[in-house]
Amino acid sequence: MINSDFRSHFPFFKNEANWVYLDSAATTLKPQVLIDETMAFYQSAGSVHRSQYDLAQTEAYEMARDLVVKRFNVESRNAVIWTSGTTHAINLVANGLSDEIKAGDDIIVSVAEHHANFIPWQQLAERKKANLIVLPVDENYYIDINRLSESLSSKTKIVAFNLVSNVTGVRQPVEKLIPIIREKSSAKILLDMAQAVNSEQIDIQQLDADFYAFSAHKMYGPTGVGVLTGKLQSLATIRPLFFGGKMLTDISEQKLILAELPYRLEAGTPNIAGIISFGKVLAWLEQWDLTILNNSLYQLAGKCQNRLQQYANIQILKSNVITPTISFNFSNHHHADIATILTEQKIALRTGEHCAKPYLRYLEKTGTLRISLAHYNTGEDITRFFNALDMTLQLLED
Numbered sequence: 001m002i003n004s005d006f007r008s009h010f011p012f013f014k015n016e017a018n019w020v021y022l023d024s025a026a027t028t029l030k031p032q033v034l035i036d037e038t039m040a041f042y043q044s045a046g047s048v049h050r051s052q053y054d055l056a057q058t059e060a061y062e063m064a065r066d067l068v069v070k071r072f073n074v075e076s077r078n079a080v081i082w083t084s085g086t087t088h089a090i091n092l093v094a095n096g097l098s099d100e101i102k103a104g105d106d107i108i109v110s111v112a113e114h115h116a117n118f119i120p121w122q123q124l125a126e127r128k129k130a131n132l133i134v135l136p137v138d139e140n141y142y143i144d145i146n147r148l149s150e151s152l153s154s155k156t157k158i159v160a161f162n163l164v165s166n167v168t169g170v171r172q173p174v175e176k177l178i179p180i181i182r183e184k185s186s187a188k189i190l191l192d193m194a195q196a197v198n199s200e201q202i203d204i205q206q207l208d209a210d211f212y213a214f215s216a217h218k219m220y221g222p223t224g225v226g227v228l229t230g231k232l233q234s235l236a237t238i239r240p241l242f243f244g245g246k247m248l249t250d251i252s253e254q255k256l257i258l259a260e261l262p263y264r265l266e267a268g269t270p271n272i273a274g275i276i277s278f279g280k281v282l283a284w285l286e287q288w289d290l291t292i293l294n295n296s297l298y299q300l301a302g303k304c305q306n307r308l309q310q311y312a313n314i315q316i317l318k319s320n321v322i323t324p325t326i327s328f329n330f331s332n333h334h335h336a337d338i339a340t341i342l343t344e345q346k347i348a349l350r351t352g353e354h355c356a357k358p359y360l361r362y363l364e365k366t367g368t369l370r371i372s373l374a375h376y377n378t379g380e381d382i383t384r385f386f387n388a389l390d391m392t393l394q395l396l397e398d
């Protein structure tokens with residue numbers, strides 16, 4: 001019931017009633033509150049932190065930061081840095097720590113990374129003549145703990161991996177991995193939370209990584225807004241990626257004095273409309289009981305997975321824990337053929353390499369089909385999906 005209530009806030013379902021949206025891992029749908037706030041911003045005037053008259057905008061903008069603090073239990077509002085998305089946040093860290101990386105140092109990632117959490121580290125390693133160690137995953141798609149443990153040493157400078165994979169939906173047991181990294185190295189740890197932020201309540205201080213990156217558009221917010229957060233002490237070691245307005249306390253012809261965090265990492269006019277409206281979405285989300293919403297989401301995902309498992313010739317890329325993103329293949333049909341026929345039946349899902357080519361190659365796949373649920377999905381969506389899938393398989397098998 002709560003899903004139907006929640007769903008009623010998303011105009012997509014009225015505007016595109018023929019479609020079944022099962023692609024929330026790519027980007028979630030947008031609630032009315034986001035649309036209203038974005039319109040309101042563009043009908044008003046002013047920037048933030050710049051003029052006397054823009055006080056209301058600046059207040060709303062900074063309030064959004066406070067709501068991120070509250071949602072993720074961030075240690076300080078100064079540790080919330082606005083970015084344009086997860087990709088920007090990870091690049092900010094990779095670039096910002098580059099002075100600390102020397103030839104022969106180790107950077108560790110997993111093979112299960114999205115390109116956004118793979119390429120910045122690969123390129124940094126190449127530039128610095130450091131070693132990129134790529135950890136394999138086991139048969140449950142979990143990072144191989146023994147290989148992680150063996151790879152760690154005083155040479156390890158950075159360990160970066162995802163909390164939840166966008167390819168498989170599998171959640172890494174970071175509560176086990178992070179203490180191992182802490183025990184065996186003094187590496188900085190970055191968690192790519194892009195796929196985790198919408199389906200669990202994350203307490204970042206409890207997780208104990210140094211850096212966390214996520215995108216607002218994966219949790220009912222706008223595109224073009226993301227967050228880099230983490231430990232204030234670790235964020236303070238990052239060299240800015242961009243230089244420009246509002247990131248300094250003083251400048252002379254020869255010398256720059258950077259502002260304190262978060263502003264030193266936020267040069268230039270930010271995505272004000274996006275950030276303010278993301279704040280409104282976070283405030284709106286506070287009205288909902290996320291535990292109930294999440295329980296119902298996982299229940300629906302469980303039903304979906306059980307039903308999928310009954311198909312002949314299916315391989316589901318899963319661990320033993322249910323998650324709202326389910327990736328699968330049929331051994332007797334190409335994933336693109338299935339996706340094409342499903343799309344004709346107005347099922348929105350994702351197929352292909354999921355911006356994770358090294359992972360797909362490791363899994364020896366050219367692509368997978370991926371359905372991903374969010375709190376607005378209902379049993380009826382799932383019924384429509386399975387009807388379409390039955391029809392698709394029938395067509396392909398005739």
Ligand code: PMP
Pocket residue numbers: 025026084085086087088114116117162164165166192194195215355
């Ligand atoms: N990491 C993961 C795990 C993702 O799923 C995504 C988005 N698909 C990203 C990073 C990149 O996010 P963005 O494109 O919003 O920067």
